[in-house]
Amino acid sequence: MGLVVRAIADEEELLAFCQRARTRHRALATQLDPLVGRQRRHVKVLRGALSDLHPRPATGSAGVPASIVATLTSLRRLSERNADKRRHECLAASSGRLARLLASVSASHAMTVESLASRQ
Amino acid sequence: MTALAALQDCLAAEHASVYGYGVLGGVLAGLARGSGDQVRADAAYVAHRARRDTLTTLIAHLGTRPVAAEPAYATPFQVVSLADCRRLARLVEHRCAAVFAFAVSQTVEEARVLSADALTDCAVREVGWGADPEPLPGLEG
Numbered sequence: 269m270g271l272v273v274r275a276i277a278d279e280e281e282l283l284a285f286c287q288r289a290r291t292r293h294r295a296l297a298t299q300l301d302p303l304v305g306r307q308r309r310h311v312k313v314l315r316g317a318l319s320d321l322h323p324r325p326a327t328g329s330a331g332v333p334a335s336i337v338a339t340l341t342s343l344r345r346l347s348e349r350n351a352d353k354r355r356h357e358c359l360a361a362s363s364g365r366l367a368r369l370l371a372s373v374s375a376s377h378a379m380t381v382e383s384l385a386s387r388q
Numbered sequence: 389m390t391a392l393a394a395l396q397d398c399l400a401a402e403h404a405s406v407y408g409y410g411v412l413g414g415v416l417a418g419l420a421r422g423s424g425d426q427v428r429a430d431a432a433y434v435a436h437r438a439r440r441d442t443l444t445t446l447i448a449h450l451g452t453r454p455v456a457a458e459p460a461y462a463t464p465f466q467v468v469s470l471a472d473c474r475r476l477a478r479l480v481e482h483r484c485a486a487v488f489a490f491a492v493s494q495t496v497e498e499a500r501v502l503s504a505d506a507l508t509d510c511a512v513r514e515v516g517w518g519a520d521p522e523p524l525p526g527l528e529g
Binding site for chain 1: 492516
């Protein structure tokens with residue numbers, strides 16, 4: 269359970285960062301709106317893996333840089349971090365179903381990184 | 389389904405992927421030699437062959453005869469244009485990702501590492517071929 273709770277916290281942090289970046293840099297809306305949608309799904313499915321976890325507000329506190337390039341770089345780094353962490357959690361998961369979910373979330377972050385890299 | 393059966397499905401998917409990239413690689417050689425698409429297709433072909441060989445070794449090591457490739461595979465549509473090549477590549481990666489995602493749930497340790505990494509590789513290549521990132525690659529669609 270601790271593994272999933274930590275995963276949810278990471279995903280909520282990235283979601284909160286995306287939402288703040290969307291507010292600060294309206295020019296990134298086209299890129300960030302789908303990313304916010306994916307992040308909401310990640311949080312939702314991971315919360316679904318824990319039926320007894322009560323919702324709580326996102327705790328992410330990373331500031332959004334003033335420059336768009338720096339914001340995209342931060343997004344890429346957070347996505348890389350989450351991809352790596354979900355992969356490691358997948359390998360440690362005792363349930364095959366949870367392992368598959370974590371592997372898929374990790375792959376989704378890798379897709380985001382690839383997409384961001386191709387646009388920068 | 390057992391872990392071994394899931395790995396055999398992965399190997400079968402890799403045989404089909406190698407064939408698919410052989411088809412679209414041939415078309416690209418005629419239409420866009422030296423292009424970014426051809427470079428990407430060549431790299432993907434090599435990657436799928438390497439994963440096929442790793443799976444073959446792993447399955448044989450587990451004491452089972454690895455599933456063989458079919459003599460030929462039917463492509464779901466005619467592949468004659470650059471757009472067809474990209475579409476086929478996205479389809480190949482999408483299908484492969486789903487098989488490896490399932491294998492993650494059936495395996496542990498080394499085989500799970502292989503499956504999870506293959507899922508990510510397929511998903512990333514799908515983006516390279518023009519697909520939008522998905523929330524849950526290998527699980528949906």
